[in-house]
Amino acid sequence: MGWTSNDYEHEGWVAAIAPDGRLSGSSTGAGILFHGITGHYEPAGEFHPDEEIIPHDLIMSWRGACTCGWQGEVWERVLTQSEADFDARKEYCPPGEGAFVSERVEDAVQDEWMIHIAPSEAILGVEAAAKEHRQAAHRLDKTVAAAKAAGASWTDIGRAAGISRQAAHERWADR
Template identity: 35%
Template sequence: MGMVSDDGLHEGWLAPVFQDGQRGYGVSGGGIPHDHIAVGPEVQGPDGTWRYPSRPAGEVTSWILVCHCSSSSGSTATWLGPEFVRVPSAALEDLQTRRIHAVDADVQDVFHREDVEAVVADLWRTEHLFTVGTLDDVAAAAAGVAAARARLDGAVAMARHGGASWADIGRATGMSRQSAQERWRTPPPGPRS
């Protein structure tokens, strides 16, 4: 298991990536050799046993930050974040520039290193979770603007029906008579009584 957001809707982790772009699954055990990475869901073999398809850990060239995202409505999505390149020696490792060294036996669990987890968790929060929250705010604000426009259109229609002039409406909305007339002279689409 990787990182889980406070609301439980997001789970992030580092997924191993092979040179051809195939991503590893976050699974170990289950008959996967210790020097291999699972690359797909369990499949049943001809002998009836279940096993994960796998590839040698030595073929992993990088890791990518992945988040499985859910919403309260039940929809799901996958977010892909920055990639961390695998380097051949500890001397070349630099987590701030997203370079990680891991021997084959540690490739699957490199995320569990405290130093790696701290950097990855910070990126996940700042590049994904923070954005998710701000986009929710944008969506809520946009819905508020749409609702306010609908209320304003209805109020203008009622004012005109009640005999208000375009000059009166312009003053009430902070625009000229001509601008008010151009904006609202045609009733908004919708059912008429």
């Protein structure tokens, strides 16, 4: 499962790390899919000709990944519950089972990814506010022109706009 930013510029996920350092994109029942053919692992087949399957038991770590290239901190796989330590980024994943992190670790990775995308998410807010500002300025210009055409004075227009008569005249007289 992955996450997408509001601007669709970033998609994040928990990526399994292959023994050779490659990051996964998805998985199958037989193992985790990794882009690239090394010849050391089973080819993924005709639907994924440029990928190979690495067995779940060979996956010993995970990290957050994003389509932009960002990578989070590594989570280490441990094979006994006594070694598991969330604060030390050690996740218990028993041998013979799928190499998938717990929901708690996935949530922690998503939190890291959200920090990564926070600047672009904030920029979306700035863009939206700037657009609203331009639209409001256009509406104000049109309503001032209509008020002036209806006979309103610059004093009344300035008061309504929260500025002086002179400022209102300087701003809208030539429009």
